[in-house]
Amino acid sequence: MAMTLPAEFSLIARHFAPLAAPGSLGLTDDAAVLTPPPGRELVLAADAMVAGVHFLLDDPAETIGRKLLRSNLSDLAAMGATPLAYLLTVGLPRGTPDAWIAAFAAGLALDQQEFGLGVLGGDTVSTPGPIHLSLTILGHVAPGTALTRGGARPGDEIWVSGSIGDGYLGLAVLQGRLPMDAYLADRYRLPQPRLALGLGLVGLARAAMDVSDGLLQDLGHLCRASGCTARIEAAAVPLSAPATALVAADVSLRQKLITGGDDYELLFAAPPEAGSAIEARALEAGVAVTRIGRFAAGEPAVVVVDAAGVERPAGPGGWSHF
Amino acid sequence: MAMTLPAEFSLIARHFAPLAAPGSLGLTDDAAVLTPPPGRELVLAADAMVAGVHFLLDDPAETIGRKLLRSNLSDLAAMGATPLAYLLTVGLPRGTPDAWIAAFAAGLALDQQEFGLGVLGGDTVSTPGPIHLSLTILGHVAPGTALTRGGARPGDEIWVSGSIGDGYLGLAVLQGRLPMDAYLADRYRLPQPRLALGLGLVGLARAAMDVSDGLLQDLGHLCRASGCTARIEAAAVPLSAPATALVAADVSLRQKLITGGDDYELLFAAPPEAGSAIEARALEAGVAVTRIGRFAAGEPAVVVVDAAGVERPAGPGGWSHF
Known part of the structure; x- marks a missing residue:
């Protein structure tokens, strides 16, 4: 030193x-x-x-x-x-x-x-x-087993761990823009690295990354690295109980939760046949995992299907302005 | 990234x-x-x-x-x-x-x-x-060959590579406190890591470190890590030609050169019988090396013998105020 x-x-x-x-x-x-x-x-x-x-x-x-x-x-x-x-x-x-x-x-x-x-x-x-x-x-x-961003293929399911948007809300809580909530504040200050889950995904997931800059932006990185289009259901994105309550009161929050940062959850792609094995590994790791969409052949792009079934493209370079 | x-x-x-x-x-x-x-x-x-x-x-x-x-x-x-x-x-x-x-x-x-x-x-x-x-x-x-600070023993000679004090003078030049000198400015901005010499010292030097915080302070670290007293001759500390000229004009500079930082030269200890092998390795590496003193049994301390032969202890914790 x-x-x-x-x-x-x-x-x-x-x-x-x-x-x-x-x-x-x-x-x-x-x-x-x-x-x-x-x-x-x-x-x-x-x-x-x-x-x-x-x-x-x-x-x-x-x-x-x-x-x-x-x-x-x-x-x-x-x-x-x-x-x-x-x-x-x-x-x-x-x-x-x-x-x-x-x-x-x-x-x-x-x-x-x-x-x-x-x-x-x-x-x-x-x-x-x-x-x-x-x-x-x-x-x-182990040699050759590192998960990277570039392996997703059309037809792979898109998964995330834990819940999305708590980091964004935790920051708002700590800045006094939302009422105090100890759970959300803690999620901003002390993210939970999903190490056990990451180990469990080796051999099952084809591509993985962590969500640190916002789900949409990071999913865009996976699309570019893998050469696929991602289509996700906004309503499928897992929210914590405090986040669910806040979205119920202000529905415009939902899109902020998928563009905000500081989640430190895992975002990964796997073929549908790996689904039950992934759920078993997640259970062993003590972390929830949720399918939020699917990769398709096409230009690297993220498409969000909203609650009304309308497809909303998140354009290249504009993930953070969705 | x-x-x-x-x-x-x-x-x-x-x-x-x-x-x-x-x-x-x-x-x-x-x-x-x-x-x-x-x-x-x-x-x-x-x-x-x-x-x-x-x-x-x-x-x-x-x-x-x-x-x-x-x-x-x-x-x-x-x-x-x-x-x-x-x-x-x-x-x-x-x-x-x-x-x-x-x-x-x-x-x-x-x-x-x-x-x-x-x-x-x-x-x-x-x-x-x-x-x-x-x-x-x-x-x-190679396993077990890393040079560390703790191996010097009483009787070992103390060596430095290159010249000491150029980084200190280069900073003064760039701050306008001394006349412009491209060599000294370059020594401050682009130190020369002594990689080839370091490799050559493996198996010959008993302890080594680089001089980044000033010769006296860093020699103090070697003394503490090795449990020895270091005695160096101020006049033996190698100076570049521009530094020699500046010291000739202002003799008070000499002690600043051995307490100033940014030298990035190697300071090392070796038994006297390794001296000729060290000189051969330094020649191969294209770097000058100079004996500046010797370790002795005693409390960790650095003693500087000045040009008049007077011993001046540099007290513990006070290296930078010598």
């Missing part, structure tokens, strides 16, 4: 040392040394988050690092990978209180235990800007 | 796609898939850099990414590792011009070719703060 930082930040090393993974050399050397799991391929992803952009300035320190870690774990889940370790760089404004850093590290410690991984290295820097975090995650898969 | 970014930044994907390493899945999937080099250990490090803190706001876009990549390559050099690939997250202010991003990527492309590695993945985000970059690098070593 390179320490190009003012003296006040050397305490970060104290807070992070208990998080160190095997091979991290106690986070005190130039780099970590890792023996890759024998006979496995590595899966790697990196994400950054900025205060005021990807999380709220007044989010609790305990959840901020966990949200970033979980968004990366969600990328591993989408590839059908098992978590191994991570590296983290932390940019903090000068004068960040010791208690904030302790809480930030304590949150990460909880998730490390829950998801079975540790920190291999990183860097702490001061910034005149807002809190800025960047995390690189490593996972592993 | 997760793309949680405003539409204006999707062009980054275009600029970065040509940089993609094998296994990166064209930077369009949730994560990259990498087959680790068989029979090797992985070496991993991460560093962040912030505009106005680690580089100058008006540094050319071409050199900014390269400086970060080279500082990470320097960490690999210090471990005796061979570069493999990297992941990069880029935080940019809204409205960053396309030309800036193109130049940034073009600089990285040059260094990827020079150092033989490609980008596996990453993320691009917008930030209300200054440009904020984070890079995770992967390298590899």
Whole structure:
């Protein structure tokens, strides 16, 4: 862990040392040394988050690092990978209180235990800007089994895990635009990476990704990578009980839920004959899965069939303006 | 490469796609898939850099990414590792011009070719703060051969590569505090990772690290990790010709050169009998190496012997205030 930082930040090393993974050399050397799991391929992803952009300035320190870690774990889940370790760089404004850093590290410690991984290295820097975090995650898969975005074929069913739109609503709750709802707030701050489901989908799903930028936009990525048209039923998109109640009161919300971000659910394609096996794996993983539509031959495009049966194309590049 | 970014930044994907390493899945999937080099250990490090803190706001876009990549390559050099690939997250202010991003990527492309590695993945985000970059690098070593900080023993000689203090002087030049000098400016903006030398030191050096936070501070880290006292001769610290001329004009500069940062030279310890082999390896690597002192039994501490032969202890925690 390179320490190009003012003296006040050397305490970060104290807070992070208990998080160190095997091979991290106690986070005190130039780099970590890792023996890759024998006979496995590595899966790697990196994400950054900025205060005021990807999380709220007044989010609790305990959840901020966990949200970033979980968004990366969600990328591993989408590839059908098992978590191994991570590296983290932390940019903090000068004068960040010791208690904030302790809480930030304590949150990460909880998730490390829950998801079975540790920190291999990183860097702490001061910034005149807002809190800025960047995390690189490593996972592993059996060779050739990683789920990717490009394998969907016409006739495949389109599935999602869990419920869609809670992250969008949770943000609105935390910004005071909707009444307080602890479930929705928690879904925004602490997404649930679907790791067990992702592992269960290996050999069953033909394509997969995680929904982080909104269901329609991300489904558009699957269409482009696979060269298919996707047709989904808006009414089939699974909503949580709090989301269902809010849509009942304001039906215009439904389209916001399928374009909003921060879901961190899995979106995947599988042939119809795999359906019962997928439901069995989801049951084992303790996650609901729902068919929301089907891929068809055609140009990469997403078509949404609304509650009245009217087809509404979501044009290329315009997913987020549906 | 997760793309949680405003539409204006999707062009980054275009600029970065040509940089993609094998296994990166064209930077369009949730994560990259990498087959680790068989029979090797992985070496991993991460560093962040912030505009106005680690580089100058008006540094050319071409050199900014390269400086970060080279500082990470320097960490690999210090471990005796061979570069493999990297992941990069880029935080940019809204409205960053396309030309800036193109130049940034073009600089990285040059260094990827020079150092033989490609980008596996990453993320691009917008930030209300200054440009904020984070890079995770992967390298590899033969099992058990990574150089670390903890192996120095009493009697070992202390060596550095290249010249010390040029980064400090280059910053002063670019800030207008010293007359323009292209060599020194270049040393600040484009450090030279000593990869070939690092490889050559495997089996010869007992401990190594790179000098990024200033020679005295980093030597203090070696002392603590190895449990030894270091004694160095200030006059033995190698200076470049421009640095020598500046010290001749202002002798007080000498101590600033050994406490300033951004050297990215290798600092290492080796038994005296390894000296001629080290000089041979350095010759092959095309890098000068210089003995600057010796480790002794005793508490972790750095003692500087000045030109008059007076010993000046650099106290614990106070390296940067020597």
